[in-house]
Amino acid sequence: xxxxxxxxxxxxxxxxxxxxxxxxxxxxxxxxxxxxxxxxxxxxxxxxxxxxxxxxxxxxxxxxxxxxxxxxxxxxxxxxxxxxxxxxxxxxxxxxxxxxxxxxxxxxxxxxxxxxxxxxxxxxxxxxxxxxxxxxxxxxxxxxxxxxxxxxxxxxxxxxxxxxxxxxxxxxxxxxxxxxxxxxxxxxxxxxxxxxxxxxxxxxxxxxxxxxxxxxxxxxxxxxxxxxxxxxxxxxxxxxxxxxxxxxxxxxx
Amino acid sequence: xxxxxxxxxxxxxxxxxxxxxxxxxxxxxxxxxxxxxxxxxxxxxxxxxxxxxxxxxxxxxxxxxxxxxxxxxxxxxxxxxxxxxxxxxxxxxxxxxxxxxxxxxxxxxxxxxxxxxxxxxxxxxxxxxxxxxxxxxxxxxxxxxxxxxxxxxxxxxxxxxxxxxxxxxxxxxxxxxxxxxxxxxxxxxxxxxxxxxxxxxxxxxxxxxxxxxxxxxxxxxxxxxxxxxxxxxxxxxxxxxxxxxxxxxxxxx
Amino acid sequence: xxxxxxxxxxxxxxxxxxxxxxxxxxxxxxxxxxxxxxxxxxxxxxxxxxxxxxxxxxxxxxxxxxxxxxxxxxxxxxxxxxxxxxxxxxxxxxxxxxxxxxxxxxxxxxxxxxxxxxxxxxxxxxxxxxxxxxxxxxxxxxxxxxxxxxxxxxxxxxxxxxxxxxxxxxxxxxxxxxxxxxxxxxxxxxxxxxxxxxxxxxxxxxxxxxxxxxxxxxxxxxxxxxxxxxxxxxxxxxxxxxxxxxxxxxxxx
Numbered sequence: 001x002x003x004x005x006x007x008x009x010x011x012x013x014x015x016x017x018x019x020x021x022x023x024x025x026x027x028x029x030x031x032x033x034x035x036x037x038x039x040x041x042x043x044x045x046x047x048x049x050x051x052x053x054x055x056x057x058x059x060x061x062x063x064x065x066x067x068x069x070x071x072x073x074x075x076x077x078x079x080x081x082x083x084x085x086x087x088x089x090x091x092x093x094x095x096x097x098x099x100x101x102x103x104x105x106x107x108x109x110x111x112x113x114x115x116x117x118x119x120x121x122x123x124x125x126x127x128x129x130x131x132x133x134x135x136x137x138x139x140x141x142x143x144x145x146x147x148x149x150x151x152x153x154x155x156x157x158x159x160x161x162x163x164x165x166x167x168x169x170x171x172x173x174x175x176x177x178x179x180x181x182x183x184x185x186x187x188x189x190x191x192x193x194x195x196x197x198x199x200x201x202x203x204x205x206x207x208x209x210x211x212x213x214x215x216x217x218x219x220x221x222x223x224x225x226x227x228x229x230x231x232x233x234x235x236x237x238x239x240x241x242x243x244x245x246x247x248x249x250x251x252x253x
Numbered sequence: 254x255x256x257x258x259x260x261x262x263x264x265x266x267x268x269x270x271x272x273x274x275x276x277x278x279x280x281x282x283x284x285x286x287x288x289x290x291x292x293x294x295x296x297x298x299x300x301x302x303x304x305x306x307x308x309x310x311x312x313x314x315x316x317x318x319x320x321x322x323x324x325x326x327x328x329x330x331x332x333x334x335x336x337x338x339x340x341x342x343x344x345x346x347x348x349x350x351x352x353x354x355x356x357x358x359x360x361x362x363x364x365x366x367x368x369x370x371x372x373x374x375x376x377x378x379x380x381x382x383x384x385x386x387x388x389x390x391x392x393x394x395x396x397x398x399x400x401x402x403x404x405x406x407x408x409x410x411x412x413x414x415x416x417x418x419x420x421x422x423x424x425x426x427x428x429x430x431x432x433x434x435x436x437x438x439x440x441x442x443x444x445x446x447x448x449x450x451x452x453x454x455x456x457x458x459x460x461x462x463x464x465x466x467x468x469x470x471x472x473x474x475x476x477x478x479x480x481x482x483x484x485x486x487x488x489x490x491x492x493x494x495x496x497x498x499x500x501x502x503x504x505x506x
Numbered sequence: 507x508x509x510x511x512x513x514x515x516x517x518x519x520x521x522x523x524x525x526x527x528x529x530x531x532x533x534x535x536x537x538x539x540x541x542x543x544x545x546x547x548x549x550x551x552x553x554x555x556x557x558x559x560x561x562x563x564x565x566x567x568x569x570x571x572x573x574x575x576x577x578x579x580x581x582x583x584x585x586x587x588x589x590x591x592x593x594x595x596x597x598x599x600x601x602x603x604x605x606x607x608x609x610x611x612x613x614x615x616x617x618x619x620x621x622x623x624x625x626x627x628x629x630x631x632x633x634x635x636x637x638x639x640x641x642x643x644x645x646x647x648x649x650x651x652x653x654x655x656x657x658x659x660x661x662x663x664x665x666x667x668x669x670x671x672x673x674x675x676x677x678x679x680x681x682x683x684x685x686x687x688x689x690x691x692x693x694x695x696x697x698x699x700x701x702x703x704x705x706x707x708x709x710x711x712x713x714x715x716x717x718x719x720x721x722x723x724x725x726x727x728x729x730x731x732x733x734x735x736x737x738x739x740x741x742x743x744x745x746x747x748x749x750x751x752x753x754x755x756x757x758x759x
Contacts, residue, residue, distance in 0.1 A: 001285045001315040011532050026264050027280050027533050032507045056578050062507040078599050093331050094347050094600050111367050114617050114635050129367050132653050147385050148403045150654045152682045156739035158746045176405045177432040179683040179701040195432040195450040197701040233409035240411045254538045254568040279517050280533050325562050346584050347600050364620050382620050400638050401656045429658045430685040448685040448703040486662035493664045
């Protein structure tokens, strides 16, 4: 239904490098210095290689941005110059990823999510809709942030000192609508319940709930009452595999 | 000031069906399979008929989307293929409505709001700015969600089990910045105060306040102190009529 | 890298007035009645002079909008007809500023922020990402709203009575993820901690924390523990100057 290939209205710089079989949607913009890997889709009204602050002061350097193969970047998304993202990126609509952020493979950024600059993001990290990730945040592999999760990075804003970001450990789950106060460390496999306000570091595997969030023991001890199919929901990687490396191929014996 | 009609830069599929007197703004995209009713406005940079996941795997079926007459769809809004919405839709800017969602007449979706797939939405439902409505949500007629309200649908994310959405009863009011925890039922005429976190079902007509939200009696017993013109604010349909079927025509005797 | 000047794809009304050396990005729209001051940048996919409700009822008046010189308006931003903003505006992406809002010089509106109509905004006001400012809000000079801050204006929604907005005093800081309940006054130099829910007026200089927010003394008495460089973080204007009139010029002896 939507034609594949490079739409005639797209503005693609001659100094952008597109892999084989890349589709660029109507009214999309790909600036100089951008590389998009093979078999990727760039949706309508997207901008790849959005210039940073220097551009407005006259700097015309084409800072490289690279996006790995197999990306699906949905409409109205903006990726800045100076970003490096591995293969299989997925974005929703109206997402932003700012300068000097580096992300691994299979990164997902949901609709309306905003990843600020200089973040370090592992593999298979998933941000659902309208997640906010501030500058210098470190997200380890397999982290999930659910809708509306908000991370902060400045204990006493405004200040010039917020150069150490928060760190979220591998497999950690940050529930919908929760707020992580500045400069905290959330441990591997930790679970922050929805609508929590996290004011202290969270230890590995710990479940925290509420505002301010209180420890409720190890998440692996949580027994799920509402879904009879799923006795122990955490660690989630023991029952959830869709899209992850440990997913079993469908069909066949 | 802005010309009406189909802007020369709009990309409108030959297999889209536009009613009489439809305006399509600059740089808007209307894909194959989309029907837009008469007297509608589609703003600049909108996309109607955005393809779902199958498209990226090679599926080129034009899944029908229909939007009833008299719609006003503001700029940068995205409506997916497979959506069915009644007459008099209103959207703000940067809104999204995803696949297989069905909505009745006079649906309003505010700026930055995100309605996920497979929702069932009654008549005269109003979502203000940046509301999040997850998959499978059921919103009955005349429901209001105020700015930043966030509904969730998975008790222990991530999981494969979240196929039963939350339900919000007719005339219910969900205040700004509140979070509805997964799979709850909010009763008809209930009122959730701003910034509440709802952790349990809310009975018909009940007012709940706080995080976690506590019952504060029947909303109809609430006496408004700050506005001398309005003694009893709830049920709101007894004093508020703008845009609703019970609105009295202006003028006349 | 991105060419300066008026991009050939931009739709600029003959009745728009552009100062010297203005750049208009690809696919941007500047409607009749809009004035943009010299040395400004209007990003791709922006709309300046978005028509209000009257347009859909047949009104074709070009209501003036003026944006002062030196503006940087980033992509996908929408500024309505009937807005008046001073010099040095900065916006992020996907921001909206609605009709009859008036703002002073050096106004910043972050990515995804939504400023509703009829607001009165002083000089050097800074809204970070996805801030929501409702109709009739008054923000005095040097106010900061951090990511996800949400202001509300109707004590018992829906109603027809919400014509008095909240007021935030000069230099006040509203932390990330906080919610200001309707019609409150936040005093000059006050500090609302992140993730707070403010239910009462906040006196000048006061620090409030929590949900509901409780007073914790004067913000100037707060001693910062986490950053050894900064003993007393508030009032912030005593140590933070970047971009403000009291910033010292760089270099010299």
